Amino acid sequence: MFTKKKKIIAIMVAVLVLSLSFSTTSFAASISATLNAQFKALKILLNGQQVTMESQPIIVNGSTYLPLRAFANLFNKNVDWNATLQQVTITDKPDNLVTSLQAQIKEKDNQILVLQTQLAAKSGGKSLSDMEKQLNRDYEDYEKMDVSITLSGSTSKITVKVDIGDEDDWDDLSSTKQTKLLQYIADDLNDEYDDPDISGTVRDGSTTLKTFTVNSSGTVKISSSSSSLSNFADELEDDYDELGDIDKLSISLSGSTSGTITFTVKIKYSSFEDEWDELDDDEIEDFMLDIQGDIEDEYDDADVKGYIKDSSDSDANMASLSTSGSFKRYSDYD
Structure with missing residues (x-):
């Protein structure tokens, strides 16, 4: 029984050596040898997990040998034998999951590129x-x-x-x-x-x-x-966005387009006290008259009056203009 087992081992080793000897074309002639080999019950771990081999490893002169195909299968490789060329070819096996994930990544990359292009177009729009x-x-x-x-x-x-x-x-x-x-x-x-x-x-x-x-x-x-009073107030606010060195003005309209329209210009006096004091009456009056004139042009049937107020105190008038064009600057803000 022991002699029969040794013969089997010798045959396996001869086949293994024969395969290895033809991995390059520099060995044209067949080489065979009889080696002393032994089976060894070894555990093989792949990334910490024990794997089962169809063919057991053998040990020859202290070195452990695994069948090439069994070893390649552990790493998801194909092994092909070309008898004519006496050549072994190892290639990657296709991984459907990886291929699917790669396709999804490519699709996402394309979507990101489209979104980036759209975003760049938005942020870089015309003046x-x-x-x-x-x-x-x-x-x-x-x-x-x-x-x-x-x-x-x-x-x-x-x-x-x-x-x-x-x-x-x-x-x-x-x-x-x-x-x-x-x-x-x-x-x-x-x-x-x-x-x-x-x-x-x-x-x-x-x-x-x-x-x-x-x-x-x-x-x-x-x-x-x-x-359109609220919309026209927005237009006035765009057209009259500063008075002298005072900016951040707000303009509102109230009343009736067929009756009396009141415009109110609000200024944060606490932030522009010096700038307001530097304005002379004519500058303020001309500013209010211009607003009054635009409103009268817009609404032919309306009488127009207006106020400049301190935005922090809605009851505090800084200046006023009557429907007849009479201007007044109030002493508390003079």
Whole structure:
């Protein structure tokens, strides 16, 4: 029984040595040898986990040998034998999970690239001045009208003035075509800038025909000029954003477009006390008269008066202007 076992071992060793001897082409002739080898009950651990081998390792002259195919299987490799070339080829086995994960990573990378491109386009959008020029090129002859578009404010809060040249031409348009023009403008602004707050007016010169806003979904909502006091106050705030060296002004309108409109300019006196004291009466009066004149141009039927107030005390008047244009600067802020 022992002799038979030794013969089997000798045959296995001969085959193993024969395979190794042909791993390069420098050995053209067959080489065989009889070696003394023994089986050894060894534990093989792969990353801390014991694995089971189909063929047991053998020990020859103190060195442990594993069958090449069994060893390659441990590392997910293919082993191919080319009898003609007497050559062993080892290649990676395809891993479907890895391939799937790699495809998912590539898809995510592409999505990130698209988002980065969109973000760069948003953050690097046109200035309002350049955007205004583009809109005028695109819509200056909309429905054969003489359209002029003005943008003011900032890229996050945009005020649009659409002058259509002749009220009759505007009135001749269907409500659908009127809305389409304003929607085209809003869409272009939303495409260029990141979720801006958009509002505006449609004018015939100094006369406001319509006001409009754009909701969070980008849809234009048109209203008549009678409800435009708050929108026009925003326009005034854009146009009159400083008085001398005083900035951060706020302007509000109240009243009726067919009665009396009151404008209120608020200044944080505690922050601009020196700047206010340096202003002479004429500068303040001219500032208030200009605002009064713009409101009267906008609303022909309204009488206009106004106040400059300390924003920290709504009851404290710093200056006033009556409907007849009579100006007063109050002594507490003189």
